[in-house]
Amino acid sequence: MRRLAHSNRYKKLAFLSSSSSSSSSSSSASTVAFSAISRMGSKFSPKPATASVPLFQPLPSPFSSSTNLCRAGKRLLPVLCSKPTSRNNSRSLYTNGHATLPIPKPVSADLAVGGGWKSDALRHQLAECGIEVDDLSPGQHSGLLCPKCQGGDSGEKSFSILINAEGARASWICHRAKCGWTGGTKQHATSSTSRNPVQQGTRKKQTREITEESLQLEPLCSELVGYFKERDISRETLVRNRVMQKAYGNQIVIAFTYRRNGRLVSCKYRDIHKKFWQEKDTEKIFYGLDDIKGADDIIIVEGEMDKLAMEEAGFRNCVSVPDGAPPLVSSKDLPPESQDTKYQYLWNCKDYLKQASRIILATDGDPPGQALAEELARRLGRERCWRVKWPRKNEDSYCKDANEVLMYLGPQAVKDAIDDAELYPIKGLFLFRDFFDEIDSYYHQTQGYHFGVSTGWRSLDGLYSVLPGELTIVSGVPNSGKSEWIDALLCNLNKSADWKFALCSMENKVRDHARKLMEKYVRKPFFDAPYGESAERIDVMEYERGKQWLNDTFYLIRCEDDALPNIRWVLSLAKAAVLRYGVRGLVIDPYNELDHQRPPNMTETEYVSQMLTLVKRFAQHHSCHVWFVAHPRQLHNWIGGPPNMYDISGSAHFINKCDNGIIIHRNRNPEAGDIDQVQICVRKVRNKVVGTIGDAYLSYNRVTGEFRDTETHHRK
Numbered sequence: 001m002r003r004l005a006h007s008n009r010y011k012k013l014a015f016l017s018s019s020s021s022s023s024s025s026s027s028s029a030s031t032v033a034f035s036a037i038s039r040m041g042s043k044f045s046p047k048p049a050t051a052s053v054p055l056f057q058p059l060p061s062p063f064s065s066s067t068n069l070c071r072a073g074k075r076l077l078p079v080l081c082s083k084p085t086s087r088n089n090s091r092s093l094y095t096n097g098h099a100t101l102p103i104p105k106p107v108s109a110d111l112a113v114g115g116g117w118k119s120d121a122l123r124h125q126l127a128e129c130g131i132e133v134d135d136l137s138p139g140q141h142s143g144l145l146c147p148k149c150q151g152g153d154s155g156e157k158s159f160s161i162l163i164n165a166e167g168a169r170a171s172w173i174c175h176r177a178k179c180g181w182t183g184g185t186k187q188h189a190t191s192s193t194s195r196n197p198v199q200q201g202t203r204k205k206q207t208r209e210i211t212e213e214s215l216q217l218e219p220l221c222s223e224l225v226g227y228f229k230e231r232d233i234s235r236e237t238l239v240r241n242r243v244m245q246k247a248y249g250n251q252i253v254i255a256f257t258y259r260r261n262g263r264l265v266s267c268k269y270r271d272i273h274k275k276f277w278q279e280k281d282t283e284k285i286f287y288g289l290d291d292i293k294g295a296d297d298i299i300i301v302e303g304e305m306d307k308l309a310m311e312e313a314g315f316r317n318c319v320s321v322p323d324g325a326p327p328l329v330s331s332k333d334l335p336p337e338s339q340d341t342k343y344q345y346l347w348n349c350k351d352y353l354k355q356a357s358r359i360i361l362a363t364d365g366d367p368p369g370q371a372l373a374e375e376l377a378r379r380l381g382r383e384r385c386w387r388v389k390w391p392r393k394n395e396d397s398y399c400k401d402a403n404e405v406l407m408y409l410g411p412q413a414v415k416d417a418i419d420d421a422e423l424y425p426i427k428g429l430f431l432f433r434d435f436f437d438e439i440d441s442y443y444h445q446t447q448g449y450h451f452g453v454s455t456g457w458r459s460l461d462g463l464y465s466v467l468p469g470e471l472t473i474v475s476g477v478p479n480s481g482k483s484e485w486i487d488a489l490l491c492n493l494n495k496s497a498d499w500k501f502a503l504c505s506m507e508n509k510v511r512d513h514a515r516k517l518m519e520k521y522v523r524k525p526f527f528d529a530p531y532g533e534s535a536e537r538i539d540v541m542e543y544e545r546g547k548q549w550l551n552d553t554f555y556l557i558r559c560e561d562d563a564l565p566n567i568r569w570v571l572s573l574a575k576a577a578v579l580r581y582g583v584r585g586l587v588i589d590p591y592n593e594l595d596h597q598r599p600p601n602m603t604e605t606e607y608v609s610q611m612l613t614l615v616k617r618f619a620q621h622h623s624c625h626v627w628f629v630a631h632p633r634q635l636h637n638w639i640g641g642p643p644n645m646y647d648i649s650g651s652a653h654f655i656n657k658c659d660n661g662i663i664i665h666r667n668r669n670p671e672a673g674d675i676d677q678v679q680i681c682v683r684k685v686r687n688k689v690v691g692t693i694g695d696a697y698l699s700y701n702r703v704t705g706e707f708r709d710t711e712t713h714h715r716k
Contacts, residue, residue: 122163122170125185131161131172138163149179177276177324178368208281210264215279217244217255217267224254227272232406233308241288241308256304258282258322260289268304268322278322284345286319289352298356299418302363302372306402310362313406313414318362321345325364325372334378346379353380360421362388364401377424385424388417452690453499456492459709460696463682466493467690468584468623470659471616475630475648477638481678481700482664483507483589484516486627488707490585491520494553499584502577504557504570506593517554518546519704535703555581564595567611571618578622588615589629591650608651616657630654640668645683659686666700676700678707 122136130147139162145151146159158175171184220228224245225235244255246269258266266282288307292298299318301307302325310318322345334340337347346353353359359380363369377385390399391413399405405414432439441447452465466472466489476482483505493499505513515526522542525532538546557573559565570588577583588594598607612628619626633649642665645655655661661684667677678698685691698707 122168122185126161126170129183129185133161136163136167138165138167146174146176146179146181148181149174149176152176152178175275175277178327206281207283208279210267210279210282212244212257212264215246215255215264215267217246217257220245220254221252224252228308231305231309231403232312232411233305233403234312237308237311241311243308256287258285258287258289260285262290266322270304276324284322284348286345286349286352287322288319289349291316292319292352292356294355296356297358297360298353299360299362300376301402302369303401303403306362309401309403309406309414310418313402313411313418315415315418319349321372321376325368326375327368327371329371329374340379343375343379346376357384358386359384360386360388360418361424362402362418362421365390365398366400369401373424382424382426386421387424388421390417449497450689453493453497455489456496457696457698457707457709459698460680460682462691463694463696464660464662464680464685464691466585466625467659467687468625469620470687471612471619471626471628471657472660472662473628473630473645473648473654473658474662474664475632475643475645475654476664477632477635477643480664480666482629484700484705485664485678485680485698485707486587486589486629487513487516488520488705489627490554490587491517493585497584500553500555500581501585501587502555502557502574502583503587503589504565504574505587505589506558506565507589510556510558514550516705517550518543520706521549522546523704523706525703532703555583564593566595566597567614570594571614574618574624575622578624584624586619586624586626587629588626591628591630605651605653609653609657612653612657616659628658640672641665642679642681655684658684660684660691674699676702677710 123133126133132147133141133144135141140160141163142160143157144159144161145155145157151157156176158179159172160175161170161172163170169185172182174181220238220243225238228238228243229235242257242259244257246253246255246267248269251271253269253271256268256270257264258268265285266279268276268278268287270276286292286300287304295317297317299310299315301310301318301320304320307318307320310316323342326342340347359376361373361376363373363376373387390401390405391409393399393404393408399408402414402417405417442450449466449468452467454461454465474482474486490499490501494501503513508516518538519526522538522545524538524542525535526538528537555577557565557570557577567588574583574586577586596607596611598604615626615628618624630648630650632643632647635643635647642663645661645663646652648654660682663679663681663683665679665681667673667675667679669675676699678700680696680698682691682694682696685693697710699710700707
């Protein structure tokens with residue numbers, strides 16, 4: 001693995017600079033160390049007064065006043081800082097496209113002290129915005145901690161505030177790229193100063209024409225070329241991309257030139273400590289825009305250094321965004337083009353982007369980088385976007401961006417990362433490989449109930465077994481034993497697979513339902529009553545054991561008042577039961593007891609279709625089997641046979657949308673056979689792995705409510 005070289009050259013320069021500030025005798029050594037800059041010989045070289053400016057030197061205090069907020073630091077500042085701080089500098093401060101007002105001229109002493117009603121009103125307005133400044137004297141106050149971003153993880157003091165000459169109005173800006181908070185206060189002529197600070201609105205700016213001569217740009221000095229070399233960026237790449245430098249006040253900074261058709265459009269500056277600012281009132285475009293002209297494949301990265309790193313790996317069809325990444329993905333809808341100020345560069349370069357068939361988003365691997373990728377994909381179209389996953393840097397971490405991959409792993413690793421880019425995910429659109437783990441488990445039968453769970457009745461298992469995530473519709477004429485059969489099935493599933501269930505049984509009182517379930521569990525009658533014949537009733541110990549079993553196995557969904565439950569209410573409580581108690585089955589008994597809030601313009605068929613869709617989605621999402629009891633409509637000319645699934649009252653969707661359809665039918669004619677014989681008619685099985693269509697026969701024990709296999713075999 002390649003390791004990142006240390007910047008020994010710049011440590012040495014900083015040391016020399018530090019020495020020169022403490023002893024005047026060392027100044028000549030500093031001059032010699034940086035004599036290369038004065039000997040550049042370029043026609044763009046600055047005037048002799050600034051030609052020998054060192055890369056690092058102590059800056060003079062920006063304020064002569066004893067109230068300077070930054071005076072406590074008194075440390076040597078790197079001259080490659082983000083902006084000039086002298087109060088006498090007539091230039092504006094440029095950071096991230098924002099410009100503060102020019103530094104005001106000195107004012108009278110009565111205003112400079114920041115006293116009186118004006119300063120009190122201003123202090124109150126700033127406090128309402130969370131800004132607390134001890135010194136309200138007119139002028140520029142820099143090096144403060146931003147109250148909005150708190151300087152990020154590093155605690156960077158990047159906040160500046162400007163007090164106007166009258167001491168009655170303030171404007172501010174955070175120079176941190178991922179914050180950029182800007183705003184100001186109102187100014188009134190009377191003492192009733194506004195208590196409501198307002199944010200500065202977006203103003204349409206005139207685009208400024210710039211040239212290399214007007215910006216006083218010059219070729220890179222050997223020290224900066226060495227800096228790029230330590231980041232594995234070659235001189236050839238720097239020259240082709242027209243990377244330059246600028247003597248800017250008391251500093252020399254890197255200048256990334258933004259061009260369209262070879263013409264300089266904008267310029268972005270960077271110091272050695274990765275602080276950025278841009279020329280104001282210039283058009284926002286991609287860095288390296290000319291490299292993607294006519295390209296079918298485009299790579300978008302997050303910074304200029306990553307663009308240069310891509311070229312070192314052989315990719316010239318790459319551009320960088322000009323403004324970095326947002327902290328989070330916006331939860332709002334996409335704004336119109338005229339209001340999409342943060343991403344205006346996309347609209348300004350849309351003619352270059354619209355012809356691309358594939359756009360590879362190679363943003364940083366941190367959360368802001370991923371947020372940028374999502375914002376770009378929202379605007380460019382996810383269907384033509386791909387995303388890059390950066391490789392591991394070591395056992396503990398991943399590389400953050402393209403330049404880090406280049407430095408640690410080399411250009412081939414950058415190329416491999418681009419070649420292995422994945423399709424950008426689109427919500428609701430998948431590949432089969434996204435489910436290969438689940439399919440592998442299904443094939444190897446390593447987990448889950450791939451063939452369903454046994455019903456507990458040998459004669460029925462060949463026709464129907466219970467699979468999590470399916471919907472079974474149970475129907476039959478009244479008094480056929482639909483609810484009794486479902487209760488018996490639940491008892492069998494609990495015994496064999498330890499399943500738990502949520503019960504929404506609106507036809508049963510709780511005590512009656514408890515009696516029926518306990519009789520099936522203990523296999524004794526609940527009472528000494530005629531229906532129990534000569535069987536011994538449940539004793540006290542068995543009763544207490546039955547109560548505990550009921551409490552551990554079933555969870556009731558019931559309205560506590562006279563209101564009828566609707567399907568959404570039932571499913572919401574069933575979801576809570578799944579998540580809280582781990583239930584695997586839900587019983588809704590019956591359909592006609594629900595409160596059907598059907599709109600007047602919706603037919604019952606449409607309503608049933610939507611309702612069953614909700615139920616099926618619940619079952620699939622929570623891997624919960626749902627039994628839904630639905631009565632048949634009034635049967636005319638009924639001769640005693642089992643009804644059809646299409647006879648269910650309400651809609652044919654009951655059989656169309658269910659996974660399994662079962663009719664429970666009991667013989668009522670003693671001459672036709674045993675009146676305790678129950679016919680289980682399986683009329684639909686969607687999944688052939690778990691069953692098939694046919695009839696099975698069970699014997700019903702009226703004393704205990706149990707169902708047992710008979711000698712009659714099932715008939716397909």
